[in-house]
Amino acid sequence: MTAATANGNHHIDDSVVMKVQTTSPIQESTLFEELYQMDCFRTGEFYLKSGQMTPIYIDLRRIMSSPRVLRMAAQAMCDKIVAKNLKFDYVVGVPYAALPLATLVSDILNVPMLMKRKEAKAYGTKQLIEGVYQPGGTVLLVEDVVTSGESIRETAEAIRKENLKVTDAIAVLDRQQGAVANLAEDNLNFLSFLTMEGILDGLITKNEMTEERKQQIIEHLAKPF
Numbered sequence: 001m002t003a004a005t006a007n008g009n010h011h012i013d014d015s016v017v018m019k020v021q022t023t024s025p026i027q028e029s030t031l032f033e034e035l036y037q038m039d040c041f042r043t044g045e046f047y048l049k050s051g052q053m054t055p056i057y058i059d060l061r062r063i064m065s066s067p068r069v070l071r072m073a074a075q076a077m078c079d080k081i082v083a084k085n086l087k088f089d090y091v092v093g094v095p096y097a098a099l100p101l102a103t104l105v106s107d108i109l110n111v112p113m114l115m116k117r118k119e120a121k122a123y124g125t126k127q128l129i130e131g132v133y134q135p136g137g138t139v140l141l142v143e144d145v146v147t148s149g150e151s152i153r154e155t156a157e158a159i160r161k162e163n164l165k166v167t168d169a170i171a172v173l174d175r176q177q178g179a180v181a182n183l184a185e186d187n188l189n190f191l192s193f194l195t196m197e198g199i200l201d202g203l204i205t206k207n208e209m210t211e212e213r214k215q216q217i218i219e220h221l222a223k224p225f
């Protein structure tokens with residue numbers, strides 16, 4: 001469990017913080033290489049949850065098929081969580097793609113996990129938030145890829161209805177399409193380990209893309225959706 005402080009808030013146990021701090025941090029280029037090898041980056045014509053067409057699709061669902069890469073992505077987020085000294089009592093993944101990542105973040109940091117369902121069941125306890133929690137506790141949201149931030153907002157709303165707090169969200173990758181500003185409107189600080197620009201630069205080094213194509217993609221993604 002997390003360790004309780006005098007004011008009732010919680011933090012990651014000191015021994016876990018030290019373990020994360022003394023392990024070499026995951027480099028962006030290292031995770032990029034692994035994601036590239038796992039074919040997570042697709043160019044072509046794809047459609048996002050928002051309905052927007054995108055010339056580049058990043059599918060991090062694929063990494064659950066490699067426990068090593070899945071753990072590396074979770075560790076990269078944990079490095080950032082510890083470096084930023086984020087305070088929280090529970091970890092919640094934005095369903096579904098981020099659930100394996102949230103499970104590993106919970107395990108690495110030894111902080112309990114809760115699960116938010118996409119839809120409540122019509123039987124059993126009918127709860128939207130599963131797991132054991134105390135009202136008033138703080139949740140850290142974990143995402144795989146963020147576009148508008150809408151999925152994070154929806155998840156935060158459901159969690160706040162349960163009298164839990166949410167102040168921070170972290171993702172493996174920010175597609176840099178407005179999520180930071182959108183989430184700030186909802187009092188959510190948003191951090192990511194990788195950015196779309198970093199991925200496009202990586203693809204240039206792999207001769208998969210020219211600088212000119214990168215600029216065209218950035219312009220396309222900057223259009224409102």
Ligand SMILES: O=P(O)(O)OC[C@H]1O[C@H](OP(=O)(O)OP(=O)(O)O)[C@H](O)[C@@H]1O
Nearest residue numbers: 049095096097145146147148149150151
């Ligand atoms: O920032 P947003 O505009 O909300 O977009 C990002 C969301 O889209 C994807 O999930 P998707 O809706 O495809 O569902 P899944 O996780 O169940 O695959 C992704 O895993 C994020 O949750």
